Every structure is written in C-alpha cells, then in structure tokens.
Amino acid sequence: MATLIASRVHELTAQRRPFVHATVVRAQQPTSAVPGDDAVILADGSIEGFVGGVCAETSVRAAALDTLRDGKTLLLRVLPDGAASFPEAPGALVVVNPCLSGGAIEIFLRPMLPRPLLGVSGTATPIGAAVAELAAFLDLETTNPMAYAGASAVVVAGLGRDDEKAIRAALDAGVPLIALVASHTRSAAVLDALGLTDEERARVRPHAGLDIGARTHKEIALSVLAEIVKEIRTGVASAPAPAARSLLPISDISERSGNPAAGASARTVVDPVCGMRVVVGDDVPQAVVDGVEYWFCCVGCRDSFVAGR
Incomplete structure (x- = not known):
C-alpha cells in the first residue's frame, strides 16, 4: 500500500x-x-x-x-x-x-499544493536567463515559452524580441500578471501597439520590478520576481483568470453544493445525530426524510435518525 x-x-x-x-x-x-x-x-x-x-x-x-x-x-x-x-x-x-x-x-x-507557475519569455537574454534561474531557487515552477495556461504570472524579457507576441499569448491564456522588462518609453510603445482593452492593460506591468536600484541582470531579475512574489502572496496573482484556470485556487476549495465528482470540490454538512462534520459523497450514509436529504458519519447514526422520525 x-x-x-x-x-x-x-x-x-x-x-x-x-x-x-x-x-x-x-x-x-x-x-x-x-x-x-x-x-x-x-x-x-x-x-x-x-x-x-x-x-x-x-x-x-x-x-x-x-x-x-x-x-x-x-x-x-x-x-x-x-x-x-x-x-x-x-x-x-x-x-x-x-x-x-x-x-x-x-x-x-x-x-x-501546486507550486506557483511562472512563464518566462526571453530566456536567451541575460535577464530572462537570470529570472529562470532565480525562479527555481524560489520554488516557482517555470513553463515552456508561450505555454502559459494556468500560470500565475509571465515575465516578458525578450528585450524587443517577440515581446508583443508573448504578451498577447499571456493575455489570451488568462494570466493575471504580466511583467514586461523594458524602459518606460519602450513599454508605452509596446502596449500602445497592441491596442489592449482597459482590463488587459491592467494586467500588464510596464517597466516591471520593485525599485531597488537594480543595475546588473541578476539584480533586475530579483526586482521583477520580488514584485511577482509580493502580488502572489497578497492574492493579486494567486490564480489565472477564470477562462484559463486549470486548478481551483485555495480559496475555492470549499464547501459547495452537489455530490463531489472527480475534479470537483466537496461540501461538508453536519450529521444531525452526533454533530460531526461529514463530507458529502456517494459512499457516505444518507437518508431522505420528509423530502429533506441528510448525510451521516456512519450507518448507526443514520439508522438512529430514521428510527426516531
């Protein structure tokens, strides 16, 4: 076993x-x-x-x-x-x-729980390579370029190579946070050229990274990932947008109606006899009394409840 x-x-x-x-x-x-x-x-x-x-x-x-x-x-x-x-x-x-x-x-x-998934575009550049290396140290799981479904964030560090394509792919995959590594001027030009909606533009961080006075490639990578970690931990980038979710975020693994099926989250009820919490399922003792469904921790509680009605 x-x-x-x-x-x-x-x-x-x-x-x-x-x-x-x-x-x-x-x-x-x-x-x-x-x-x-x-x-x-x-x-x-x-x-x-x-x-x-x-x-x-x-x-x-x-x-x-x-x-x-x-x-x-x-x-x-x-x-x-x-x-x-x-x-x-x-x-x-x-x-x-x-x-x-x-x-x-x-x-x-x-x-x-699955490690946060990070997309990195531009791993051939020094900054992109540094982001990928530091991400592994931070226990972030990186994806293949353009395979962004389910990612919590994407770093676009192509430095002018396919940046627009990477941003579009991340937006279409529902990624909630896209960190563009570029100057303020080039960031504005890239975003203007894409013709984004207000909702899409809000998901892109132009000139990404916290201001730590970074100068080297590794320091820039550190500043970018520091911003991403901050937003993941504060809930902004905890999960992809609904259209692209491959997993339920932690907050959604909760009590819901209906019997659980593969891939669905479960709901819990209270055994009316002993007061225990019971997770509803096909193998859980259940009874319908006066048109109301009840679930029980064991057959004994169910039989006791039915006999008393």
Missing part, C-alpha cells in the same frame, strides 16, 4: 493537482489503523489509501479539506467519545468521534 500511495503522490504532483497526504503517526488499540498507514485525499473529498475505518475517514476528510484551504500542515487527533486523550501536543486538532470502536489515532495531514 505504501508503494502505491508513494506512486500516487508522485503522479498527482506531476499533474499539478492539489491533495493532502495523510499519515497515521500514532494509534491506540483497539483500532484498525497502525502507524505508517497513509492515504491521499483529493479536493473532492475522495480518499485513496487507508488511515482507519469509515468513522476515522469522516474526520480525516473534513480536516483535510481545511488544510487545502489554508495550506498549513495539521496533526489530527481522533478520539472516541469519553476516552482519555493522548498527552497534550500543541497545535493538534482534537475531534471526538462517537462512532469509533474505542481506539484513538493521530494522523499527520500535509497539504500538497
């Missing part, structure tokens, strides 16, 4: 799909999970692998979606109702799961 999950982690990373890698790090008997068991949880709430029975999975699904939203790792402690807790661990999320068989487990959740 560990080999299969490791292969799946590699595959999902290569596909730039957001997911959570969950690993059981501690377990108390009786429980079906043992330390080292692991799984991946996708943005639709589906689980591949094993981190415990169906009751534990319910808590893992909900917590995993939270980590996809904020990008932070989490130690999830799942305790049966009325059980003595593990020794304190600062930063752990404790959930009481009334349908556990009596054991308690701790699961480390690590959200795996």
Whole structure:
C-alpha cells in the first residue's frame, strides 16, 4: 500500500493537482489503523489509501479539506467519545468521534499544493536567463515559452524580441500578471501597439520590478520576481483568470453544493445525530426524510435518525 500511495503522490504532483497526504503517526488499540498507514485525499473529498475505518475517514476528510484551504500542515487527533486523550501536543486538532470502536489515532495531514507557475519569455537574454534561474531557487515552477495556461504570472524579457507576441499569448491564456522588462518609453510603445482593452492593460506591468536600484541582470531579475512574489502572496496573482484556470485556487476549495465528482470540490454538512462534520459523497450514509436529504458519519447514526422520525 505504501508503494502505491508513494506512486500516487508522485503522479498527482506531476499533474499539478492539489491533495493532502495523510499519515497515521500514532494509534491506540483497539483500532484498525497502525502507524505508517497513509492515504491521499483529493479536493473532492475522495480518499485513496487507508488511515482507519469509515468513522476515522469522516474526520480525516473534513480536516483535510481545511488544510487545502489554508495550506498549513495539521496533526489530527481522533478520539472516541469519553476516552482519555493522548498527552497534550500543541497545535493538534482534537475531534471526538462517537462512532469509533474505542481506539484513538493521530494522523499527520500535509497539504500538497501546486507550486506557483511562472512563464518566462526571453530566456536567451541575460535577464530572462537570470529570472529562470532565480525562479527555481524560489520554488516557482517555470513553463515552456508561450505555454502559459494556468500560470500565475509571465515575465516578458525578450528585450524587443517577440515581446508583443508573448504578451498577447499571456493575455489570451488568462494570466493575471504580466511583467514586461523594458524602459518606460519602450513599454508605452509596446502596449500602445497592441491596442489592449482597459482590463488587459491592467494586467500588464510596464517597466516591471520593485525599485531597488537594480543595475546588473541578476539584480533586475530579483526586482521583477520580488514584485511577482509580493502580488502572489497578497492574492493579486494567486490564480489565472477564470477562462484559463486549470486548478481551483485555495480559496475555492470549499464547501459547495452537489455530490463531489472527480475534479470537483466537496461540501461538508453536519450529521444531525452526533454533530460531526461529514463530507458529502456517494459512499457516505444518507437518508431522505420528509423530502429533506441528510448525510451521516456512519450507518448507526443514520439508522438512529430514521428510527426516531
């Protein structure tokens, strides 16, 4: 199982799909999970692998979606109702799961989000080459020239070679931030020649880069990437424009209506019996009572609810 999950982690990373890698790090008997068991949880709430029975999975699904939203790792402690807790661990999320068989487990959740994608046009120029080199150091993933779909930003550093073509390609791909490396005068001429709409022009940064008094090619690259990192972190360039999105931004991996399908995000509801958060899905116990749909953490809660109505 560990080999299969490791292969799946590699595959999902290569596909730039957001997911959570969950690993059981501690377990108390009786429980079906043992330390080292692991799984991946996708943005639709589906689980591949094993981190415990169906009751534990319910808590893992909900917590995993939270980590996809904020990008932070989490130690999830799942305790049966009325059980003595593990020794304190600062930063752990404790959930009481009334349908556990009596054991308690701790699961480390690590959200795996795609690295920001950066397009670089003009890698044959000294500045373009420096941008590509520094981008790798900053853990930005670079794309092939003109393959800009899904990019958070594009640096146009052709210094007069195909700059207009690169800008047009980036705009058509929905890239939210296009950094043009050029003087103020040439930047104005390039943008005027393109005949851009107001919306398109707002996405282009003429004479890109923060003012750090840069002189060398590497310093110019630093100033350009500093501006891009700033805008990515402040949300301006966190994701491509809607027409070109290949991935949901973190803020969109949230609670939505409808059953989750491959590639869709999931929604969570509250089990009306035990109060647990439940991720809606085809394999989740469900019942329709008086025309209203309800979902439950386990079959026991569902049967109890239906019997009481």
